[in-house]
Amino acid sequence: MTAHMASLTAEDIAEQRLRTPWAFGASGRTRALRWAVGLLAVFYLLYLQWLFDFDKLFTGLSRLFVIVRLMVDWSGFADWDHPALLRAMLETVAMAYIGTMLALVVSVPLGFMGARNIIPARIFRFFARRLFDGMRGLDQLIWALVFVRAVGLGPIAGILAICVADTGVLSKLFAEAIENTDRKQIEGVTSTGGSFLGALRFAVLPQVLPVMIGQTLYQIESNSREATILGLVGAGGIGLRLSERIQINAWDQVAYVIVLVLIAVALIDNLSRMLRLRLIGTPARAA
Amino acid sequence: MTQLNPTDDPAYRLFQQRFGAMRRARSTETALTVAVVVLVFVVSAVWTEFSPTKILEGMPRIGEYFGKLLSIEPTRGADPVPVLAFGHIFGGTKEPQSIAYWFYRFDVYARLLWQTVQMAILATAMGFAAAAVLCFPATGTLLRLRPVVFVLRRLLEILRTIPQVVLAFIFVWPFGIGPLAGILAIAIHTTGALGKLFSELNENADLRAVEGIQSVGGSWLAQMRYGVLPQVLPGFLSYGLLRFEINVRSSTIMGFVGAGGIGMELKRTIGFNIYEEVSAICILILLVVVVLDLASERIRHRFIGHFV
16 A cells, blocks of 8 residues: 555656546635635625624614513503404405416416517517516515505505516516427427417417416415515505504514414415415425 | 227227216316316405406506606606607716716615615625524434424524515614614525525435444534535525525615615605606616626526536
């Protein structure tokens, strides 16, 4: 062993390094570069601490502690306006459902239009994709704020916001799913004399339907989580109640509303997992 | 050649019978599913007072509002004109319908957008660090102490379920108005979201490396550091970058509750109906979001390969 090791020359090592570079550690230059990038990142994050303001953080933490203590004291539980809160919670879920369903209706045709194998025209696809990006790029809350100004306060603004933001997400996912379908089935349908629409219905749709159902269920889940905040800008649902209670510092009720939201979200998650299992046979998000 | 009449064949008839029964069962199921979906939709619509007539009434107003967003009043009370027009595009800040006029507060927006991106960077870094620490004891296959795993998993679940904006709104009270509240809120949500994804990666890690280190007397920390981390690190980084993209989007709305970033300016301009500024800010946000998405996608593919 030792004798063998001793007979290794620098050339042997160099040759070996050339033959199997991945068996050796990174070279000095790469390592130096990695360190430089890492240090730069750390220094940059330290510089960002100006935003962070540690004094404020520590004085704030003690105040946060007071708030948390107020939050867990539920002695006034019987006097809270339970019917209104539950109604608002249901309204939130209903908003998420309607918004997602409307988005689904719009997204199916849009998804087909944005797919390369359905519409080969490049320029058309480019604009369809940019439209999806635009709808997706602005957060739901921004859309909600805009729609509150356009149609007034209430759940309709929230529904429209969910619908627009979701159309962007679903159309993009649908278009990608449609592009990933197998060509052979389309050819099969058209070779037996099927029309273009027939090919879409009997060759493309069966392949993408599981993805569509899975994504829609996932969006309903995620939207019922997101919709809880739309009320903060006046777009209906539990968020309005929540923001009222935060503004008057009723921390116990704030905690209660958050618990309500957590319960509702957990219920919807489980329901959608069951439905997904039943409809498409996979429990996980089909992406 | 004799003509075969397939309907006389008993096997064919049996096939038709069975096939028909299956088809009927299938279409009943589909009809039922559609009926339930529609029923829930109608109930929800009644609940939220969402009716087609209201939407139709609102449509012109929506159109009008978006029209106003893309128009400018050259002087107060004058007829609005489109924000951009050929021949004026490259005019100066004094010339309506030019880019410079539309984005006349670009310096302010740019500073706020930069702050927004910084918030996302800091929050992602903090959430990533916390998640990378918490994910190992939150993985059942790596830690035998069931109660610890259970408690940590529930904790991560709660962290990612509380809406970030609500957290930010609450944090504005103790930490004051400014980016700090927003950063903390996003960081907490990121911890929950990444912690779950990371522990799923850990579950899929090959345990033979861990056993190897265990067999030569390595501590639990050493097992995680040298047995698991090298396997999962590319996945961690990839998910982290993906989360950064999401966090940029989230930090644009933190300002709505006073938690810093461009959102504050956007809320103000929407509130005061300064239409052209609203559209200018929205366009800038979109630009930043899309550019960062593309950049982060490039980095993910370049350094990590097509991992996720």
